[in-house]
Amino acid sequence: MNVMGIIFTNDATVGELTNKRTMASIPFGGRYRHVDFALSNLCYAGVRHVGIISRHNYQSLMNHIGDGEEWGLELEEGGLEFLTPFAQSAKHTYRGKLESLSTAMDFLTYGDEDELVVMIDSAVLSNIDLTKVLAAHKESGKDITVVTKAGICNGEKLIDLAIKLDDQGEVTDMLVDYAAAQDYLASMDIFVLNKKWLVESTKEMIARDKFHMDRDLVMGGWQRGKVSVNVYQFDGVAMYNESVEEYFDNSLSLIKRDVRENLFHGSHPVYTKVRDRVPTYYGEECDIENCLVADGCMLEGEAEDSVLFRQVTIAKGAEVEKCVIMNDSMIGEGAQLKYVILDKNVTVTPGAKLIGTKKNPIIVKRGETV
């Protein structure tokens, strides 16, 4: 089965973390970027032709992904393509996924061999075996398969696409951009579609000035009885990192063994760009408890319930609690940090004190000194 992958880098924002990068390139889990999970899912399913649709701020993403070597995508045929906005649509970039697809028609229609398309976003992280989703889609005979997760809808969180099923598993209701109630399933923004059908539907939608994937194609199509929808329920860990609070909670939940096991080893390894860092050194007086620690760190101080990325330095007497500390950040002697997210390359001067709250962690921007 030839399958093409399309990754949307998503333009939702996560506070200051998306100031100079896309959602897809937000660092996560000590050594990854959001997009690594989507890429690794596609890689494991044998997808060798992947397009990455990106609107803005894609420099750090391109730098991270390079030629896609780590995910087996450095190929002569197929491989990886960056589908950035065309200059001709200078008035606006893309208004929705369908519009961005319509400008990427050349990519989409290149070669006839691809039969199915997996569309995947980069705000929802999972370690999912897509071969099962692809098989379920073929077996269903429906137009679209939506991958969903139960237990996400809670009546408060805004859900891109919420779906309600009856006892037979048939769709009875759909809601878009709505704080759906608990008995709805949340879309994980992963779709499987037949390529030919997607191409035709996209053209038709655009002709009617409809460009929103969830609202116009999936929900609108289903309501008009034009589109049949199959729902695949994923039972592993799905992390919705759509706000700073969610990002922070999800990061710290990685210290739970079952969460970590499922996200990092669930169906397959998660691949990322290789950095040749030495193993982490734990000093004479360090005290590290309940932490996820990447390579290359120099730890002389204390850390508890935190995620430490690569090449982090914690000096003697510093105390770090419930924090996410990104690459190359240095925490000076005697500094005290609680509920803090340090972006890359931050310097915390000796004795500094930063205390945030669980709901509102302090974010220190990349490269700053505090």
Next chain:
Amino acid sequence: MYFQKKRVIAMLLAGGQGSRLKVLTEKTAKPAVPFGGKYRIIDFPLSNCVNSGIDTVGILTQYQPLELNEYIGNGQPWGLNKTHSCAQVLPPYERHDKKSGWYKGTANAIYQNLDFVDRFNPDYVVILSGDHIYKMDYAAMVAYHEQHNASCTIAVRNVPIEEASRFGILNTNPDNSIYEFEEKPAKPKSTNASMGIYCFNWSVLREALITDEEDSSSSNDFGKNIIPMLLNAGHKMMAYPFDGYWKDVGTIDSLWEANMELLGKDPAFQLRGDKNSTIYARNSALPSSYIDEDAKIVNAFVAEGSEVYGTVKHSVISIGCTIGKDALVEDSVVMPGVVIESGAIVRHAILGENSKVCKNAVVGGAFSAKDKKKISVTSKNAVVEANTVLKPGDML
């Protein structure tokens, strides 16, 4: 096929068994033995090549090559897979004139691969071995060689006079030119020990290898045959003094020591490096390590993908290891994939890849004053059963 002419290429001798590493090299060639948490011994000479601007490396393999070949692969981790660069594995092979077969000695290994070297028509060939831990700029050595207009330059380090009889000793004139070579002399005249790192003019070495091959009494060895032959023939040979860290990790004791020398705030050997002294390794896609709330880690390295629930002191824990609750690991080298179950005690030990120390087992112990180093060793995949003891100095 087009081959770019190279000024310098390197030939890395990686075929030795390393029998003094005993159970650790039963199924692995010495250069593929894990070191420093995430590396293998061969990463050091290979990374040195890359950091010295040498982009063409022939790797001569013979003993137990499966793991080593797999590890080197296409040379991608060291950036040696580009258009005009390579990490070419060169195993022994069969040839029509029967002048082939197993590599008879270090010189014969290069002799059998004259064709490989000739393709690049190099000015200089650097000969390296895959059993030392060090960082060295070979480009500086080649520049020194060129500057002195030598036929051969040998890297040397100063060793204590009482240890000198364990090494090949180079006796030099005040200008560092070599007038005599003595292999393991009983009464050493100098303390310049050969490091087994040579730089040759390819034209000189090529001829010497052919001459040496014709001598059926030769043991086809660089130290025993090629160097004395060139000295006798009056070639200009220089000693290149090197005073950085360098360690032959050919024995259990020295392998253990070299790992221990990575530790501390100001270690004897600094693994960390800048862009020009990074040691590259093949990476496994492992997540970050998890350090439990009951874990205690003091003066130790822990590499990626490990889970630590117990106590680790003055040790190197490699990638993908598990240290169970209430377990104690002290003064030990724990190789990749090792599992130490709860309550186990490991001291002064080297635990081979994927070996397992089950619940409440005891491996090794304190060094007694009498016999200082008694290091316990487990081989690859070995299992120390629950509640059993592997005594100090024992191997499993």
